[in-house]
Amino acid sequence: MFIIGELINGMYANIGKAIREKNKAEIQKCALEQIKCGADALDVNCGPASKEPITDIQWLVEAIQEVTDVPISLDSSKPQVIESGLKAARNKVIINSVTADPDKLDILVPMAKQHNAKLIALTISAKGIPKDKDQRLELAATIVADCIDKGFPVEDLFLDPIVLPLNVAQAQMKDILESIHEFKIISDPSPKTIVGLSNVSQGTNARSLVNRTFLTMAAAYGLDAAILDPLDKDLMDAQITAELILNKHIYCDSFLYAYRKK
Amino acid sequence: MELALEKWSGSVAEVSVGATKDEGGTRAKSIKIGGHKTLPLLFKESAIPNRPVVAFEVWDIAPTEWPEELIKSYGDKLKDPVAWADFCVKEYKAQVLCIKLQGSHPDFGNKTPDEEAKLIGKILKRVDVPLVILGSGDDSKDNLVLPAASEAAKGERALVGDAVQDNYKTLVAAVLADGHNIIAESPIDINIAKQLNILISDMGLSLERIVINPTIGALGYGLEYAYSIMERARLAALSGDKTVANPFVCFVGHEAWRAKEAKAKIAEFPSWGPEPERGIIWEVITAAALIQSGGDLLIMRHPKAVEKVNKYIDELFRDASQVSYKVSP
Numbered sequence: 001m002f003i004i005g006e007l008i009n010g011m012y013a014n015i016g017k018a019i020r021e022k023n024k025a026e027i028q029k030c031a032l033e034q035i036k037c038g039a040d041a042l043d044v045n046c047g048p049a050s051k052e053p054i055t056d057i058q059w060l061v062e063a064i065q066e067v068t069d070v071p072i073s074l075d076s077s078k079p080q081v082i083e084s085g086l087k088a089a090r091n092k093v094i095i096n097s098v099t100a101d102p103d104k105l106d107i108l109v110p111m112a113k114q115h116n117a118k119l120i121a122l123t124i125s126a127k128g129i130p131k132d133k134d135q136r137l138e139l140a141a142t143i144v145a146d147c148i149d150k151g152f153p154v155e156d157l158f159l160d161p162i163v164l165p166l167n168v169a170q171a172q173m174k175d176i177l178e179s180i181h182e183f184k185i186i187s188d189p190s191p192k193t194i195v196g197l198s199n200v201s202q203g204t205n206a207r208s209l210v211n212r213t214f215l216t217m218a219a220a221y222g223l224d225a226a227i228l229d230p231l232d233k234d235l236m237d238a239q240i241t242a243e244l245i246l247n248k249h250i251y252c253d254s255f256l257y258a259y260r261k262k
Numbered sequence: 263m264e265l266a267l268e269k270w271s272g273s274v275a276e277v278s279v280g281a282t283k284d285e286g287g288t289r290a291k292s293i294k295i296g297g298h299k300t301l302p303l304l305f306k307e308s309a310i311p312n313r314p315v316v317a318f319e320v321w322d323i324a325p326t327e328w329p330e331e332l333i334k335s336y337g338d339k340l341k342d343p344v345a346w347a348d349f350c351v352k353e354y355k356a357q358v359l360c361i362k363l364q365g366s367h368p369d370f371g372n373k374t375p376d377e378e379a380k381l382i383g384k385i386l387k388r389v390d391v392p393l394v395i396l397g398s399g400d401d402s403k404d405n406l407v408l409p410a411a412s413e414a415a416k417g418e419r420a421l422v423g424d425a426v427q428d429n430y431k432t433l434v435a436a437v438l439a440d441g442h443n444i445i446a447e448s449p450i451d452i453n454i455a456k457q458l459n460i461l462i463s464d465m466g467l468s469l470e471r472i473v474i475n476p477t478i479g480a481l482g483y484g485l486e487y488a489y490s491i492m493e494r495a496r497l498a499a500l501s502g503d504k505t506v507a508n509p510f511v512c513f514v515g516h517e518a519w520r521a522k523e524a525k526a527k528i529a530e531f532p533s534w535g536p537e538p539e540r541g542i543i544w545e546v547i548t549a550a551a552l553i554q555s556g557g558d559l560l561i562m563r564h565p566k567a568v569e570k571v572n573k574y575i576d577e578l579f580r581d582a583s584q585v586s587y588k589v590s591p
Contacts, residue, residue, distance in 0.1 A: 249498070249503065250452055250453065250456050250494070250495070250503065251453045251456075252453050252456035252457035252505070253453075253457050254457060254460050254461075257460065258456065258505050261460065261504075
């Protein structure tokens with residue numbers, strides 16, 4: 001599974017403070033720790049408190065690029081913030097994210113194509129969050145069709161079914177999981193699938209357990225990527241074991257160690 | 263019709279056996295095995311930089327249980343390992359020799375580590391091809407003999423084996439000290455092959471110096487099982503799993519000449535045809551199938567079988583340099 005580390009986000013106190021104080025070392029430490037624990041890419045979000053996200057995102061991208069060349073996921077709902085991040089980026093980029101709204105698609109799909117970036121697309125629209133699997137599929141199909149129209153490679157598209165908190169939308173969990181599987185059959189080649197994992201445990205009092213249980217189930221439905229906290233060792237262990245059970249890696253007695261050695 | 267070509271992210275480690283003067287040894291040349299970026303023989307898909315190589319098996323004692331047909335082809339040479347080694351290189355143009363120290367086994371002569379070290383020294387002086395050096399398979403004796411043999415070949419970048427899951431530490435230490443490569447043996451078990459590679463590399467011997475002995479079966483004796491294990495490892499290696507991305511050594515002669523079909527007398531099975539041909543055919547067919555499944559170094563016994571297999575390799579690789587695929591820099 002492709003793991004995007006979620007910890008460089010201004011909503012966390014340490015990162016918010018580092019952004020305000022322009023403390024590069026703090027950002028770089030967080031980047032390297034996540035990579036050491038298994039992150040294949042790093043999500044970068046200035047957070048809601050950032051007054052200057054357009055300059056902050058460039059500063060974050062540059063700080064990270066000084067210490068690693070892993071892909072960077074530029075995380076913002078504002079296309080101009082993403083565009084600013086792209087200008088600073090030398091590493092590979094994942095654009096996080098577009099929605100099914102035409103005005104967003106018209107800006108971000110060509111932007112991703114132009115920069116050879118991968119693109120995360122949320123199956124939501126201005127009408128709101130989908131209420132069931134059918135609505136998710138409809139939005140996903142809209143996004144895939146738009147990418148095909150604009151000549152963006154569908155295999156670089158990551159569809160997110162929108163994971164809702166377990167304690168808010170328990171009835172939707174099964175639909176969300178099934179969407180992951182069904183997104184894959186929208187087109188050939190298939191789009192990839194992704195979840196922003198931590199939302200599932202929002203407000204529960206057993207966050208790590210809920211996160212890793214959902215992730216292993218999603219893996220069984222064919223999930224390709226996840227944005228998560230790679231420092232949660234139990235979560236990473238569960239993810240590695242799930243992929244082993246799905247026969248994606250060869251078993252050996254030291255399988256956790258072997259995976260981390262790769 | 264357009265070929266469907268796969269894009270692989272991983273590759274098999276390339277292992278050099280034998281060190282020339284420039285490389286600190288005394289071999290006339292070294293050989294390279296592995297390094298593949300695609301499945302066996304798919305020349306159009308990606309790079310296959312090295313051909314399979316055949317090594318002749320030479321023992322430190324005269325093998326008493328080899329079938330007559332094998333004994334005939336070496337005659338008196340079997341009684342003198344140095345002459346036997348020399349004969350393989352001079353007469354049959356052996357590219358690599360596999361010296362099996364069977365005589366160190368407590369039940370087959372119990373030769374001392376010192377005797378075996380001296381023998382390795384003599385062979386290295388007489389012939390200038392790269393060596394594979396094997397113990398007798400008795401773990402506790404191998405732990406005495408192989409370090410001595412390894413030291414005698416220090417700097418020659420031999421391929422020494424076999425390390426097994428329950429007995430690898432002494433051998434890894436010796437191989438590290440003397441600059442050799444190691445054979446990691448697993449009993450037709452991909453999970454153990456992977457685990458053993460991890461254990462060995464954790465001792466500081468890099469994965470690029472390991473050759474996997476997957477344990478094979480001859481035609482009719484589990485060949486297809488070995489094939490599937492090798493294929494599984496190769497697919498994982500090409501998909502990026504470095505812990506199984508190693509060349510394979512296959513003990514073809516050892517397995518093929520154990521088969522009843524290779525050695526049974528014609529009097530017993532008249533319909534099977536003359537035994538001098540049968541054993542050779544058994545060894546050739548086993549080798550040919552293993553080349554197709556990714557065997558990189560084939561340890562063989564009968565000179566005629568080796569000749570036929572080398573010819574087969576020539577034919578397989580004849581057009582390899584003319585295919586449209588170009589190795590990107």
